[in-house]
Amino acid sequence: YRPDLIVNYKSETDRWIDSLFTLIYTSFFIFLIIRFLHKNYTLERFKSNESEKKYRELVENSPDAIAIYVEGKVVYANNECLKLMNVSNASELIGKPILQFIHPDYRTLVLDRMLKVTEESIVMPLTEEKFIRPDDSMVEVEVKAMPIQYDLKPAVQLIIRDISGRRQAEEALRMSEALHTAIFNASPDATLVADMNGNYLMASPAALSISGRTSQSEILGHPYTEFLAPDDRKLAFSHLTQMLQGIK
Secondary structure, three states: OOHHHOOOOOOHHHHHHHHHHHHHHHHHHHHHHHHHHHHHHHHHHHHHHHHHHHHHHHHHOOOOEEEEEEOOEEEEEOHHHHHHOOOOOHHHOOOOEHHHHEOHHHHHHHHHHHHHHHHOOOOEEEEEEEEEOOOOOEEEEEEEEEEEEEOOEEEEEEEEEEOHHHHHHHHHHHHHHHHHHHHHHHOOOOOEEEOOOOEEEEEOHHHHHHHOOOOHHHOOOOEHHHHOOHHHHHHHHHHHHHHHOOOO
16 A cells, blocks of 8 residues: 555565564564563562561561451461460461351351451451350450452451450459449448539438438439538538548
């Protein structure tokens, strides 16, 4: 269609020489392109490796237990996770189904969370669960789950916190409060507790009796001055002021 573009060579040798030079500078141009692409690929790969290295260091040194599972099986557990699960080697966890370590009472909840985080890519908030360790002991934990990529596969990362100590402290506080309430209610002395404004918050049964009231609602929320004879209010207020100043 374009005869003007046809090159007529004087000889076959000229044609071969022109073809050779064309091959050389075309190859050189292709080499430059490949070199440029390779350089950028290497740089991106280096950045990716550095980023992955920093991520692994962060996870390994995390104060929280961290585990990763792919297709329902554990593929990674950091040092804190090994301590939490009371194992000395990651091989005791790697390759095992994650549900194997979930207490039966929580498996329905965990399955529902697993579906949401894998199928809907939802970050699941902290929730309380119970884990079963390989030695069959149990530990109470809080777990947060989030979708990630691990070895180019969809995975789930778990951030796990041991709340056994907190549970024990809460139980000890509950027992202490129950004991205090029992003593408060059983005391033959009239005992009342007021806030810093002088309004009653608690009143023992003996306080109800001595004040001539029949229900807590007649005392709680009322100011202490309401229960004093007018002539004694000035002295009582003086005593209260001194007490707030640290004078018994």
